[in-house]
Amino acid sequence: MNRSVHWSAGRTTRRRRPAWPGLLVCVLAGLAALAEGSAWAQQTPAPVHVDAVRSEPLTQTVPVIGRLVAQQAGLVAARVSGPILEFRVQVGDRISAGDVIAVLDDSTMKAERDLAAAGLALARAELDTRKAEIALSRQELQRIEGLKKSAAFSQARFDDVRQQVVIAEAGAREAEASVTSARALLRLAEINLDYTQIKAPYDGVISRRLSETGAYVSEGDALVNMIADHSLEVEADVPSNRLPGLTPGTVLDGRLDDGITFKATVRAIIPDENPLTRTRAVRFTPDFGAAAAGIAGLLANEQSATLQVPLGAPREVVSVHKDAVIQRSGDTIVFIVADGIADSRKVIVGEAVGNRFEVVEGLAAGDLVVVRGNERLRPGIPVKVEEGS
Known part of the structure; x- marks a missing residue:
């Protein structure tokens, strides 16, 4: 009897053993969670760099x-005919506009210039003669006009002298035209004489020489080929x-x-x-x-x-910096910053635009997204935007 009771009492004692170890574990876990929450609430804002989502043209x-x-490239040709006395350039030479490429024999051109100069001098002398004749005729006309009231006046003589004045004036105009023509011929002779020096029309490089010293060139014959490589x-x-x-x-x-x-x-x-x-x-x-x-x-x-x-005309798209886009749990997300708090946003991206992605869905132009410091961010934590971002 006593034995049986002792056994029963023993079972009863084991079944009602105090549960304070489990309670202690729960209390400690709660305190740890409370402490973690308090620390999280007082966490220093995470430093981040941000970039604005923007609208820009997308061009594939x-x-x-x-x-x-x-x-400018092509042949440089002679403008007058004559033998080449001197070639001053070689293939590969870099020359400037106005530099002399080659020199032609100019003896004929100098003779033509001198002849034209003499013709101009002759035309000017002829003009001076005509002007003197005009002065003489007008002087005679004035003398006869002074005799109109005297018996010595002759109307026929008066008419003849007046006609001589007209003829003299016409001869002067003809002489003036001759002077103009002679001056033009002299100018042409001087131009042809200048053309005996073949000059570069622009800055460039000699790519080919098409003639040599001593060769006779006609007007229009090419001497060199030039390329303006600048x-x-x-x-x-x-x-x-x-x-x-x-x-x-x-x-x-x-x-x-x-x-x-x-x-x-x-x-x-x-x-x-x-x-x-x-x-x-x-x-x-x-x-x-x-x-x-x-x-x-x-x-x-x-x-x-x-x-x-x-591929075609550009179209406007919303774009986000590539560094802002991260993959988490199979989703494409970015962290946006608003009022100092980071929040995650699922996005759908499209074509690349340089170092950015087209945003098909999830963001709007002007949103600030984290491009540096986003690897360990979690939604809802405070952040501090660094200067220069």
């Missing part, structure tokens, strides 16, 4: 191969269905084969379509920026260049 491009072309444009044959994205003033990105990049501005679209390729030539004005001084003299006519031609 395709590469088109073009080439550098000289605005006034190059870019020409590209653009498919006609890509032309809507090109208007005069449109700026494109360009690149040379050696990696040098530049900006190309549309200057003109040539209204002449190739029926085989369905392309039209487009001329661009290149701008090499800071690299222009370093590549001066290194560019060449017909050098290859690649242009990024737009």
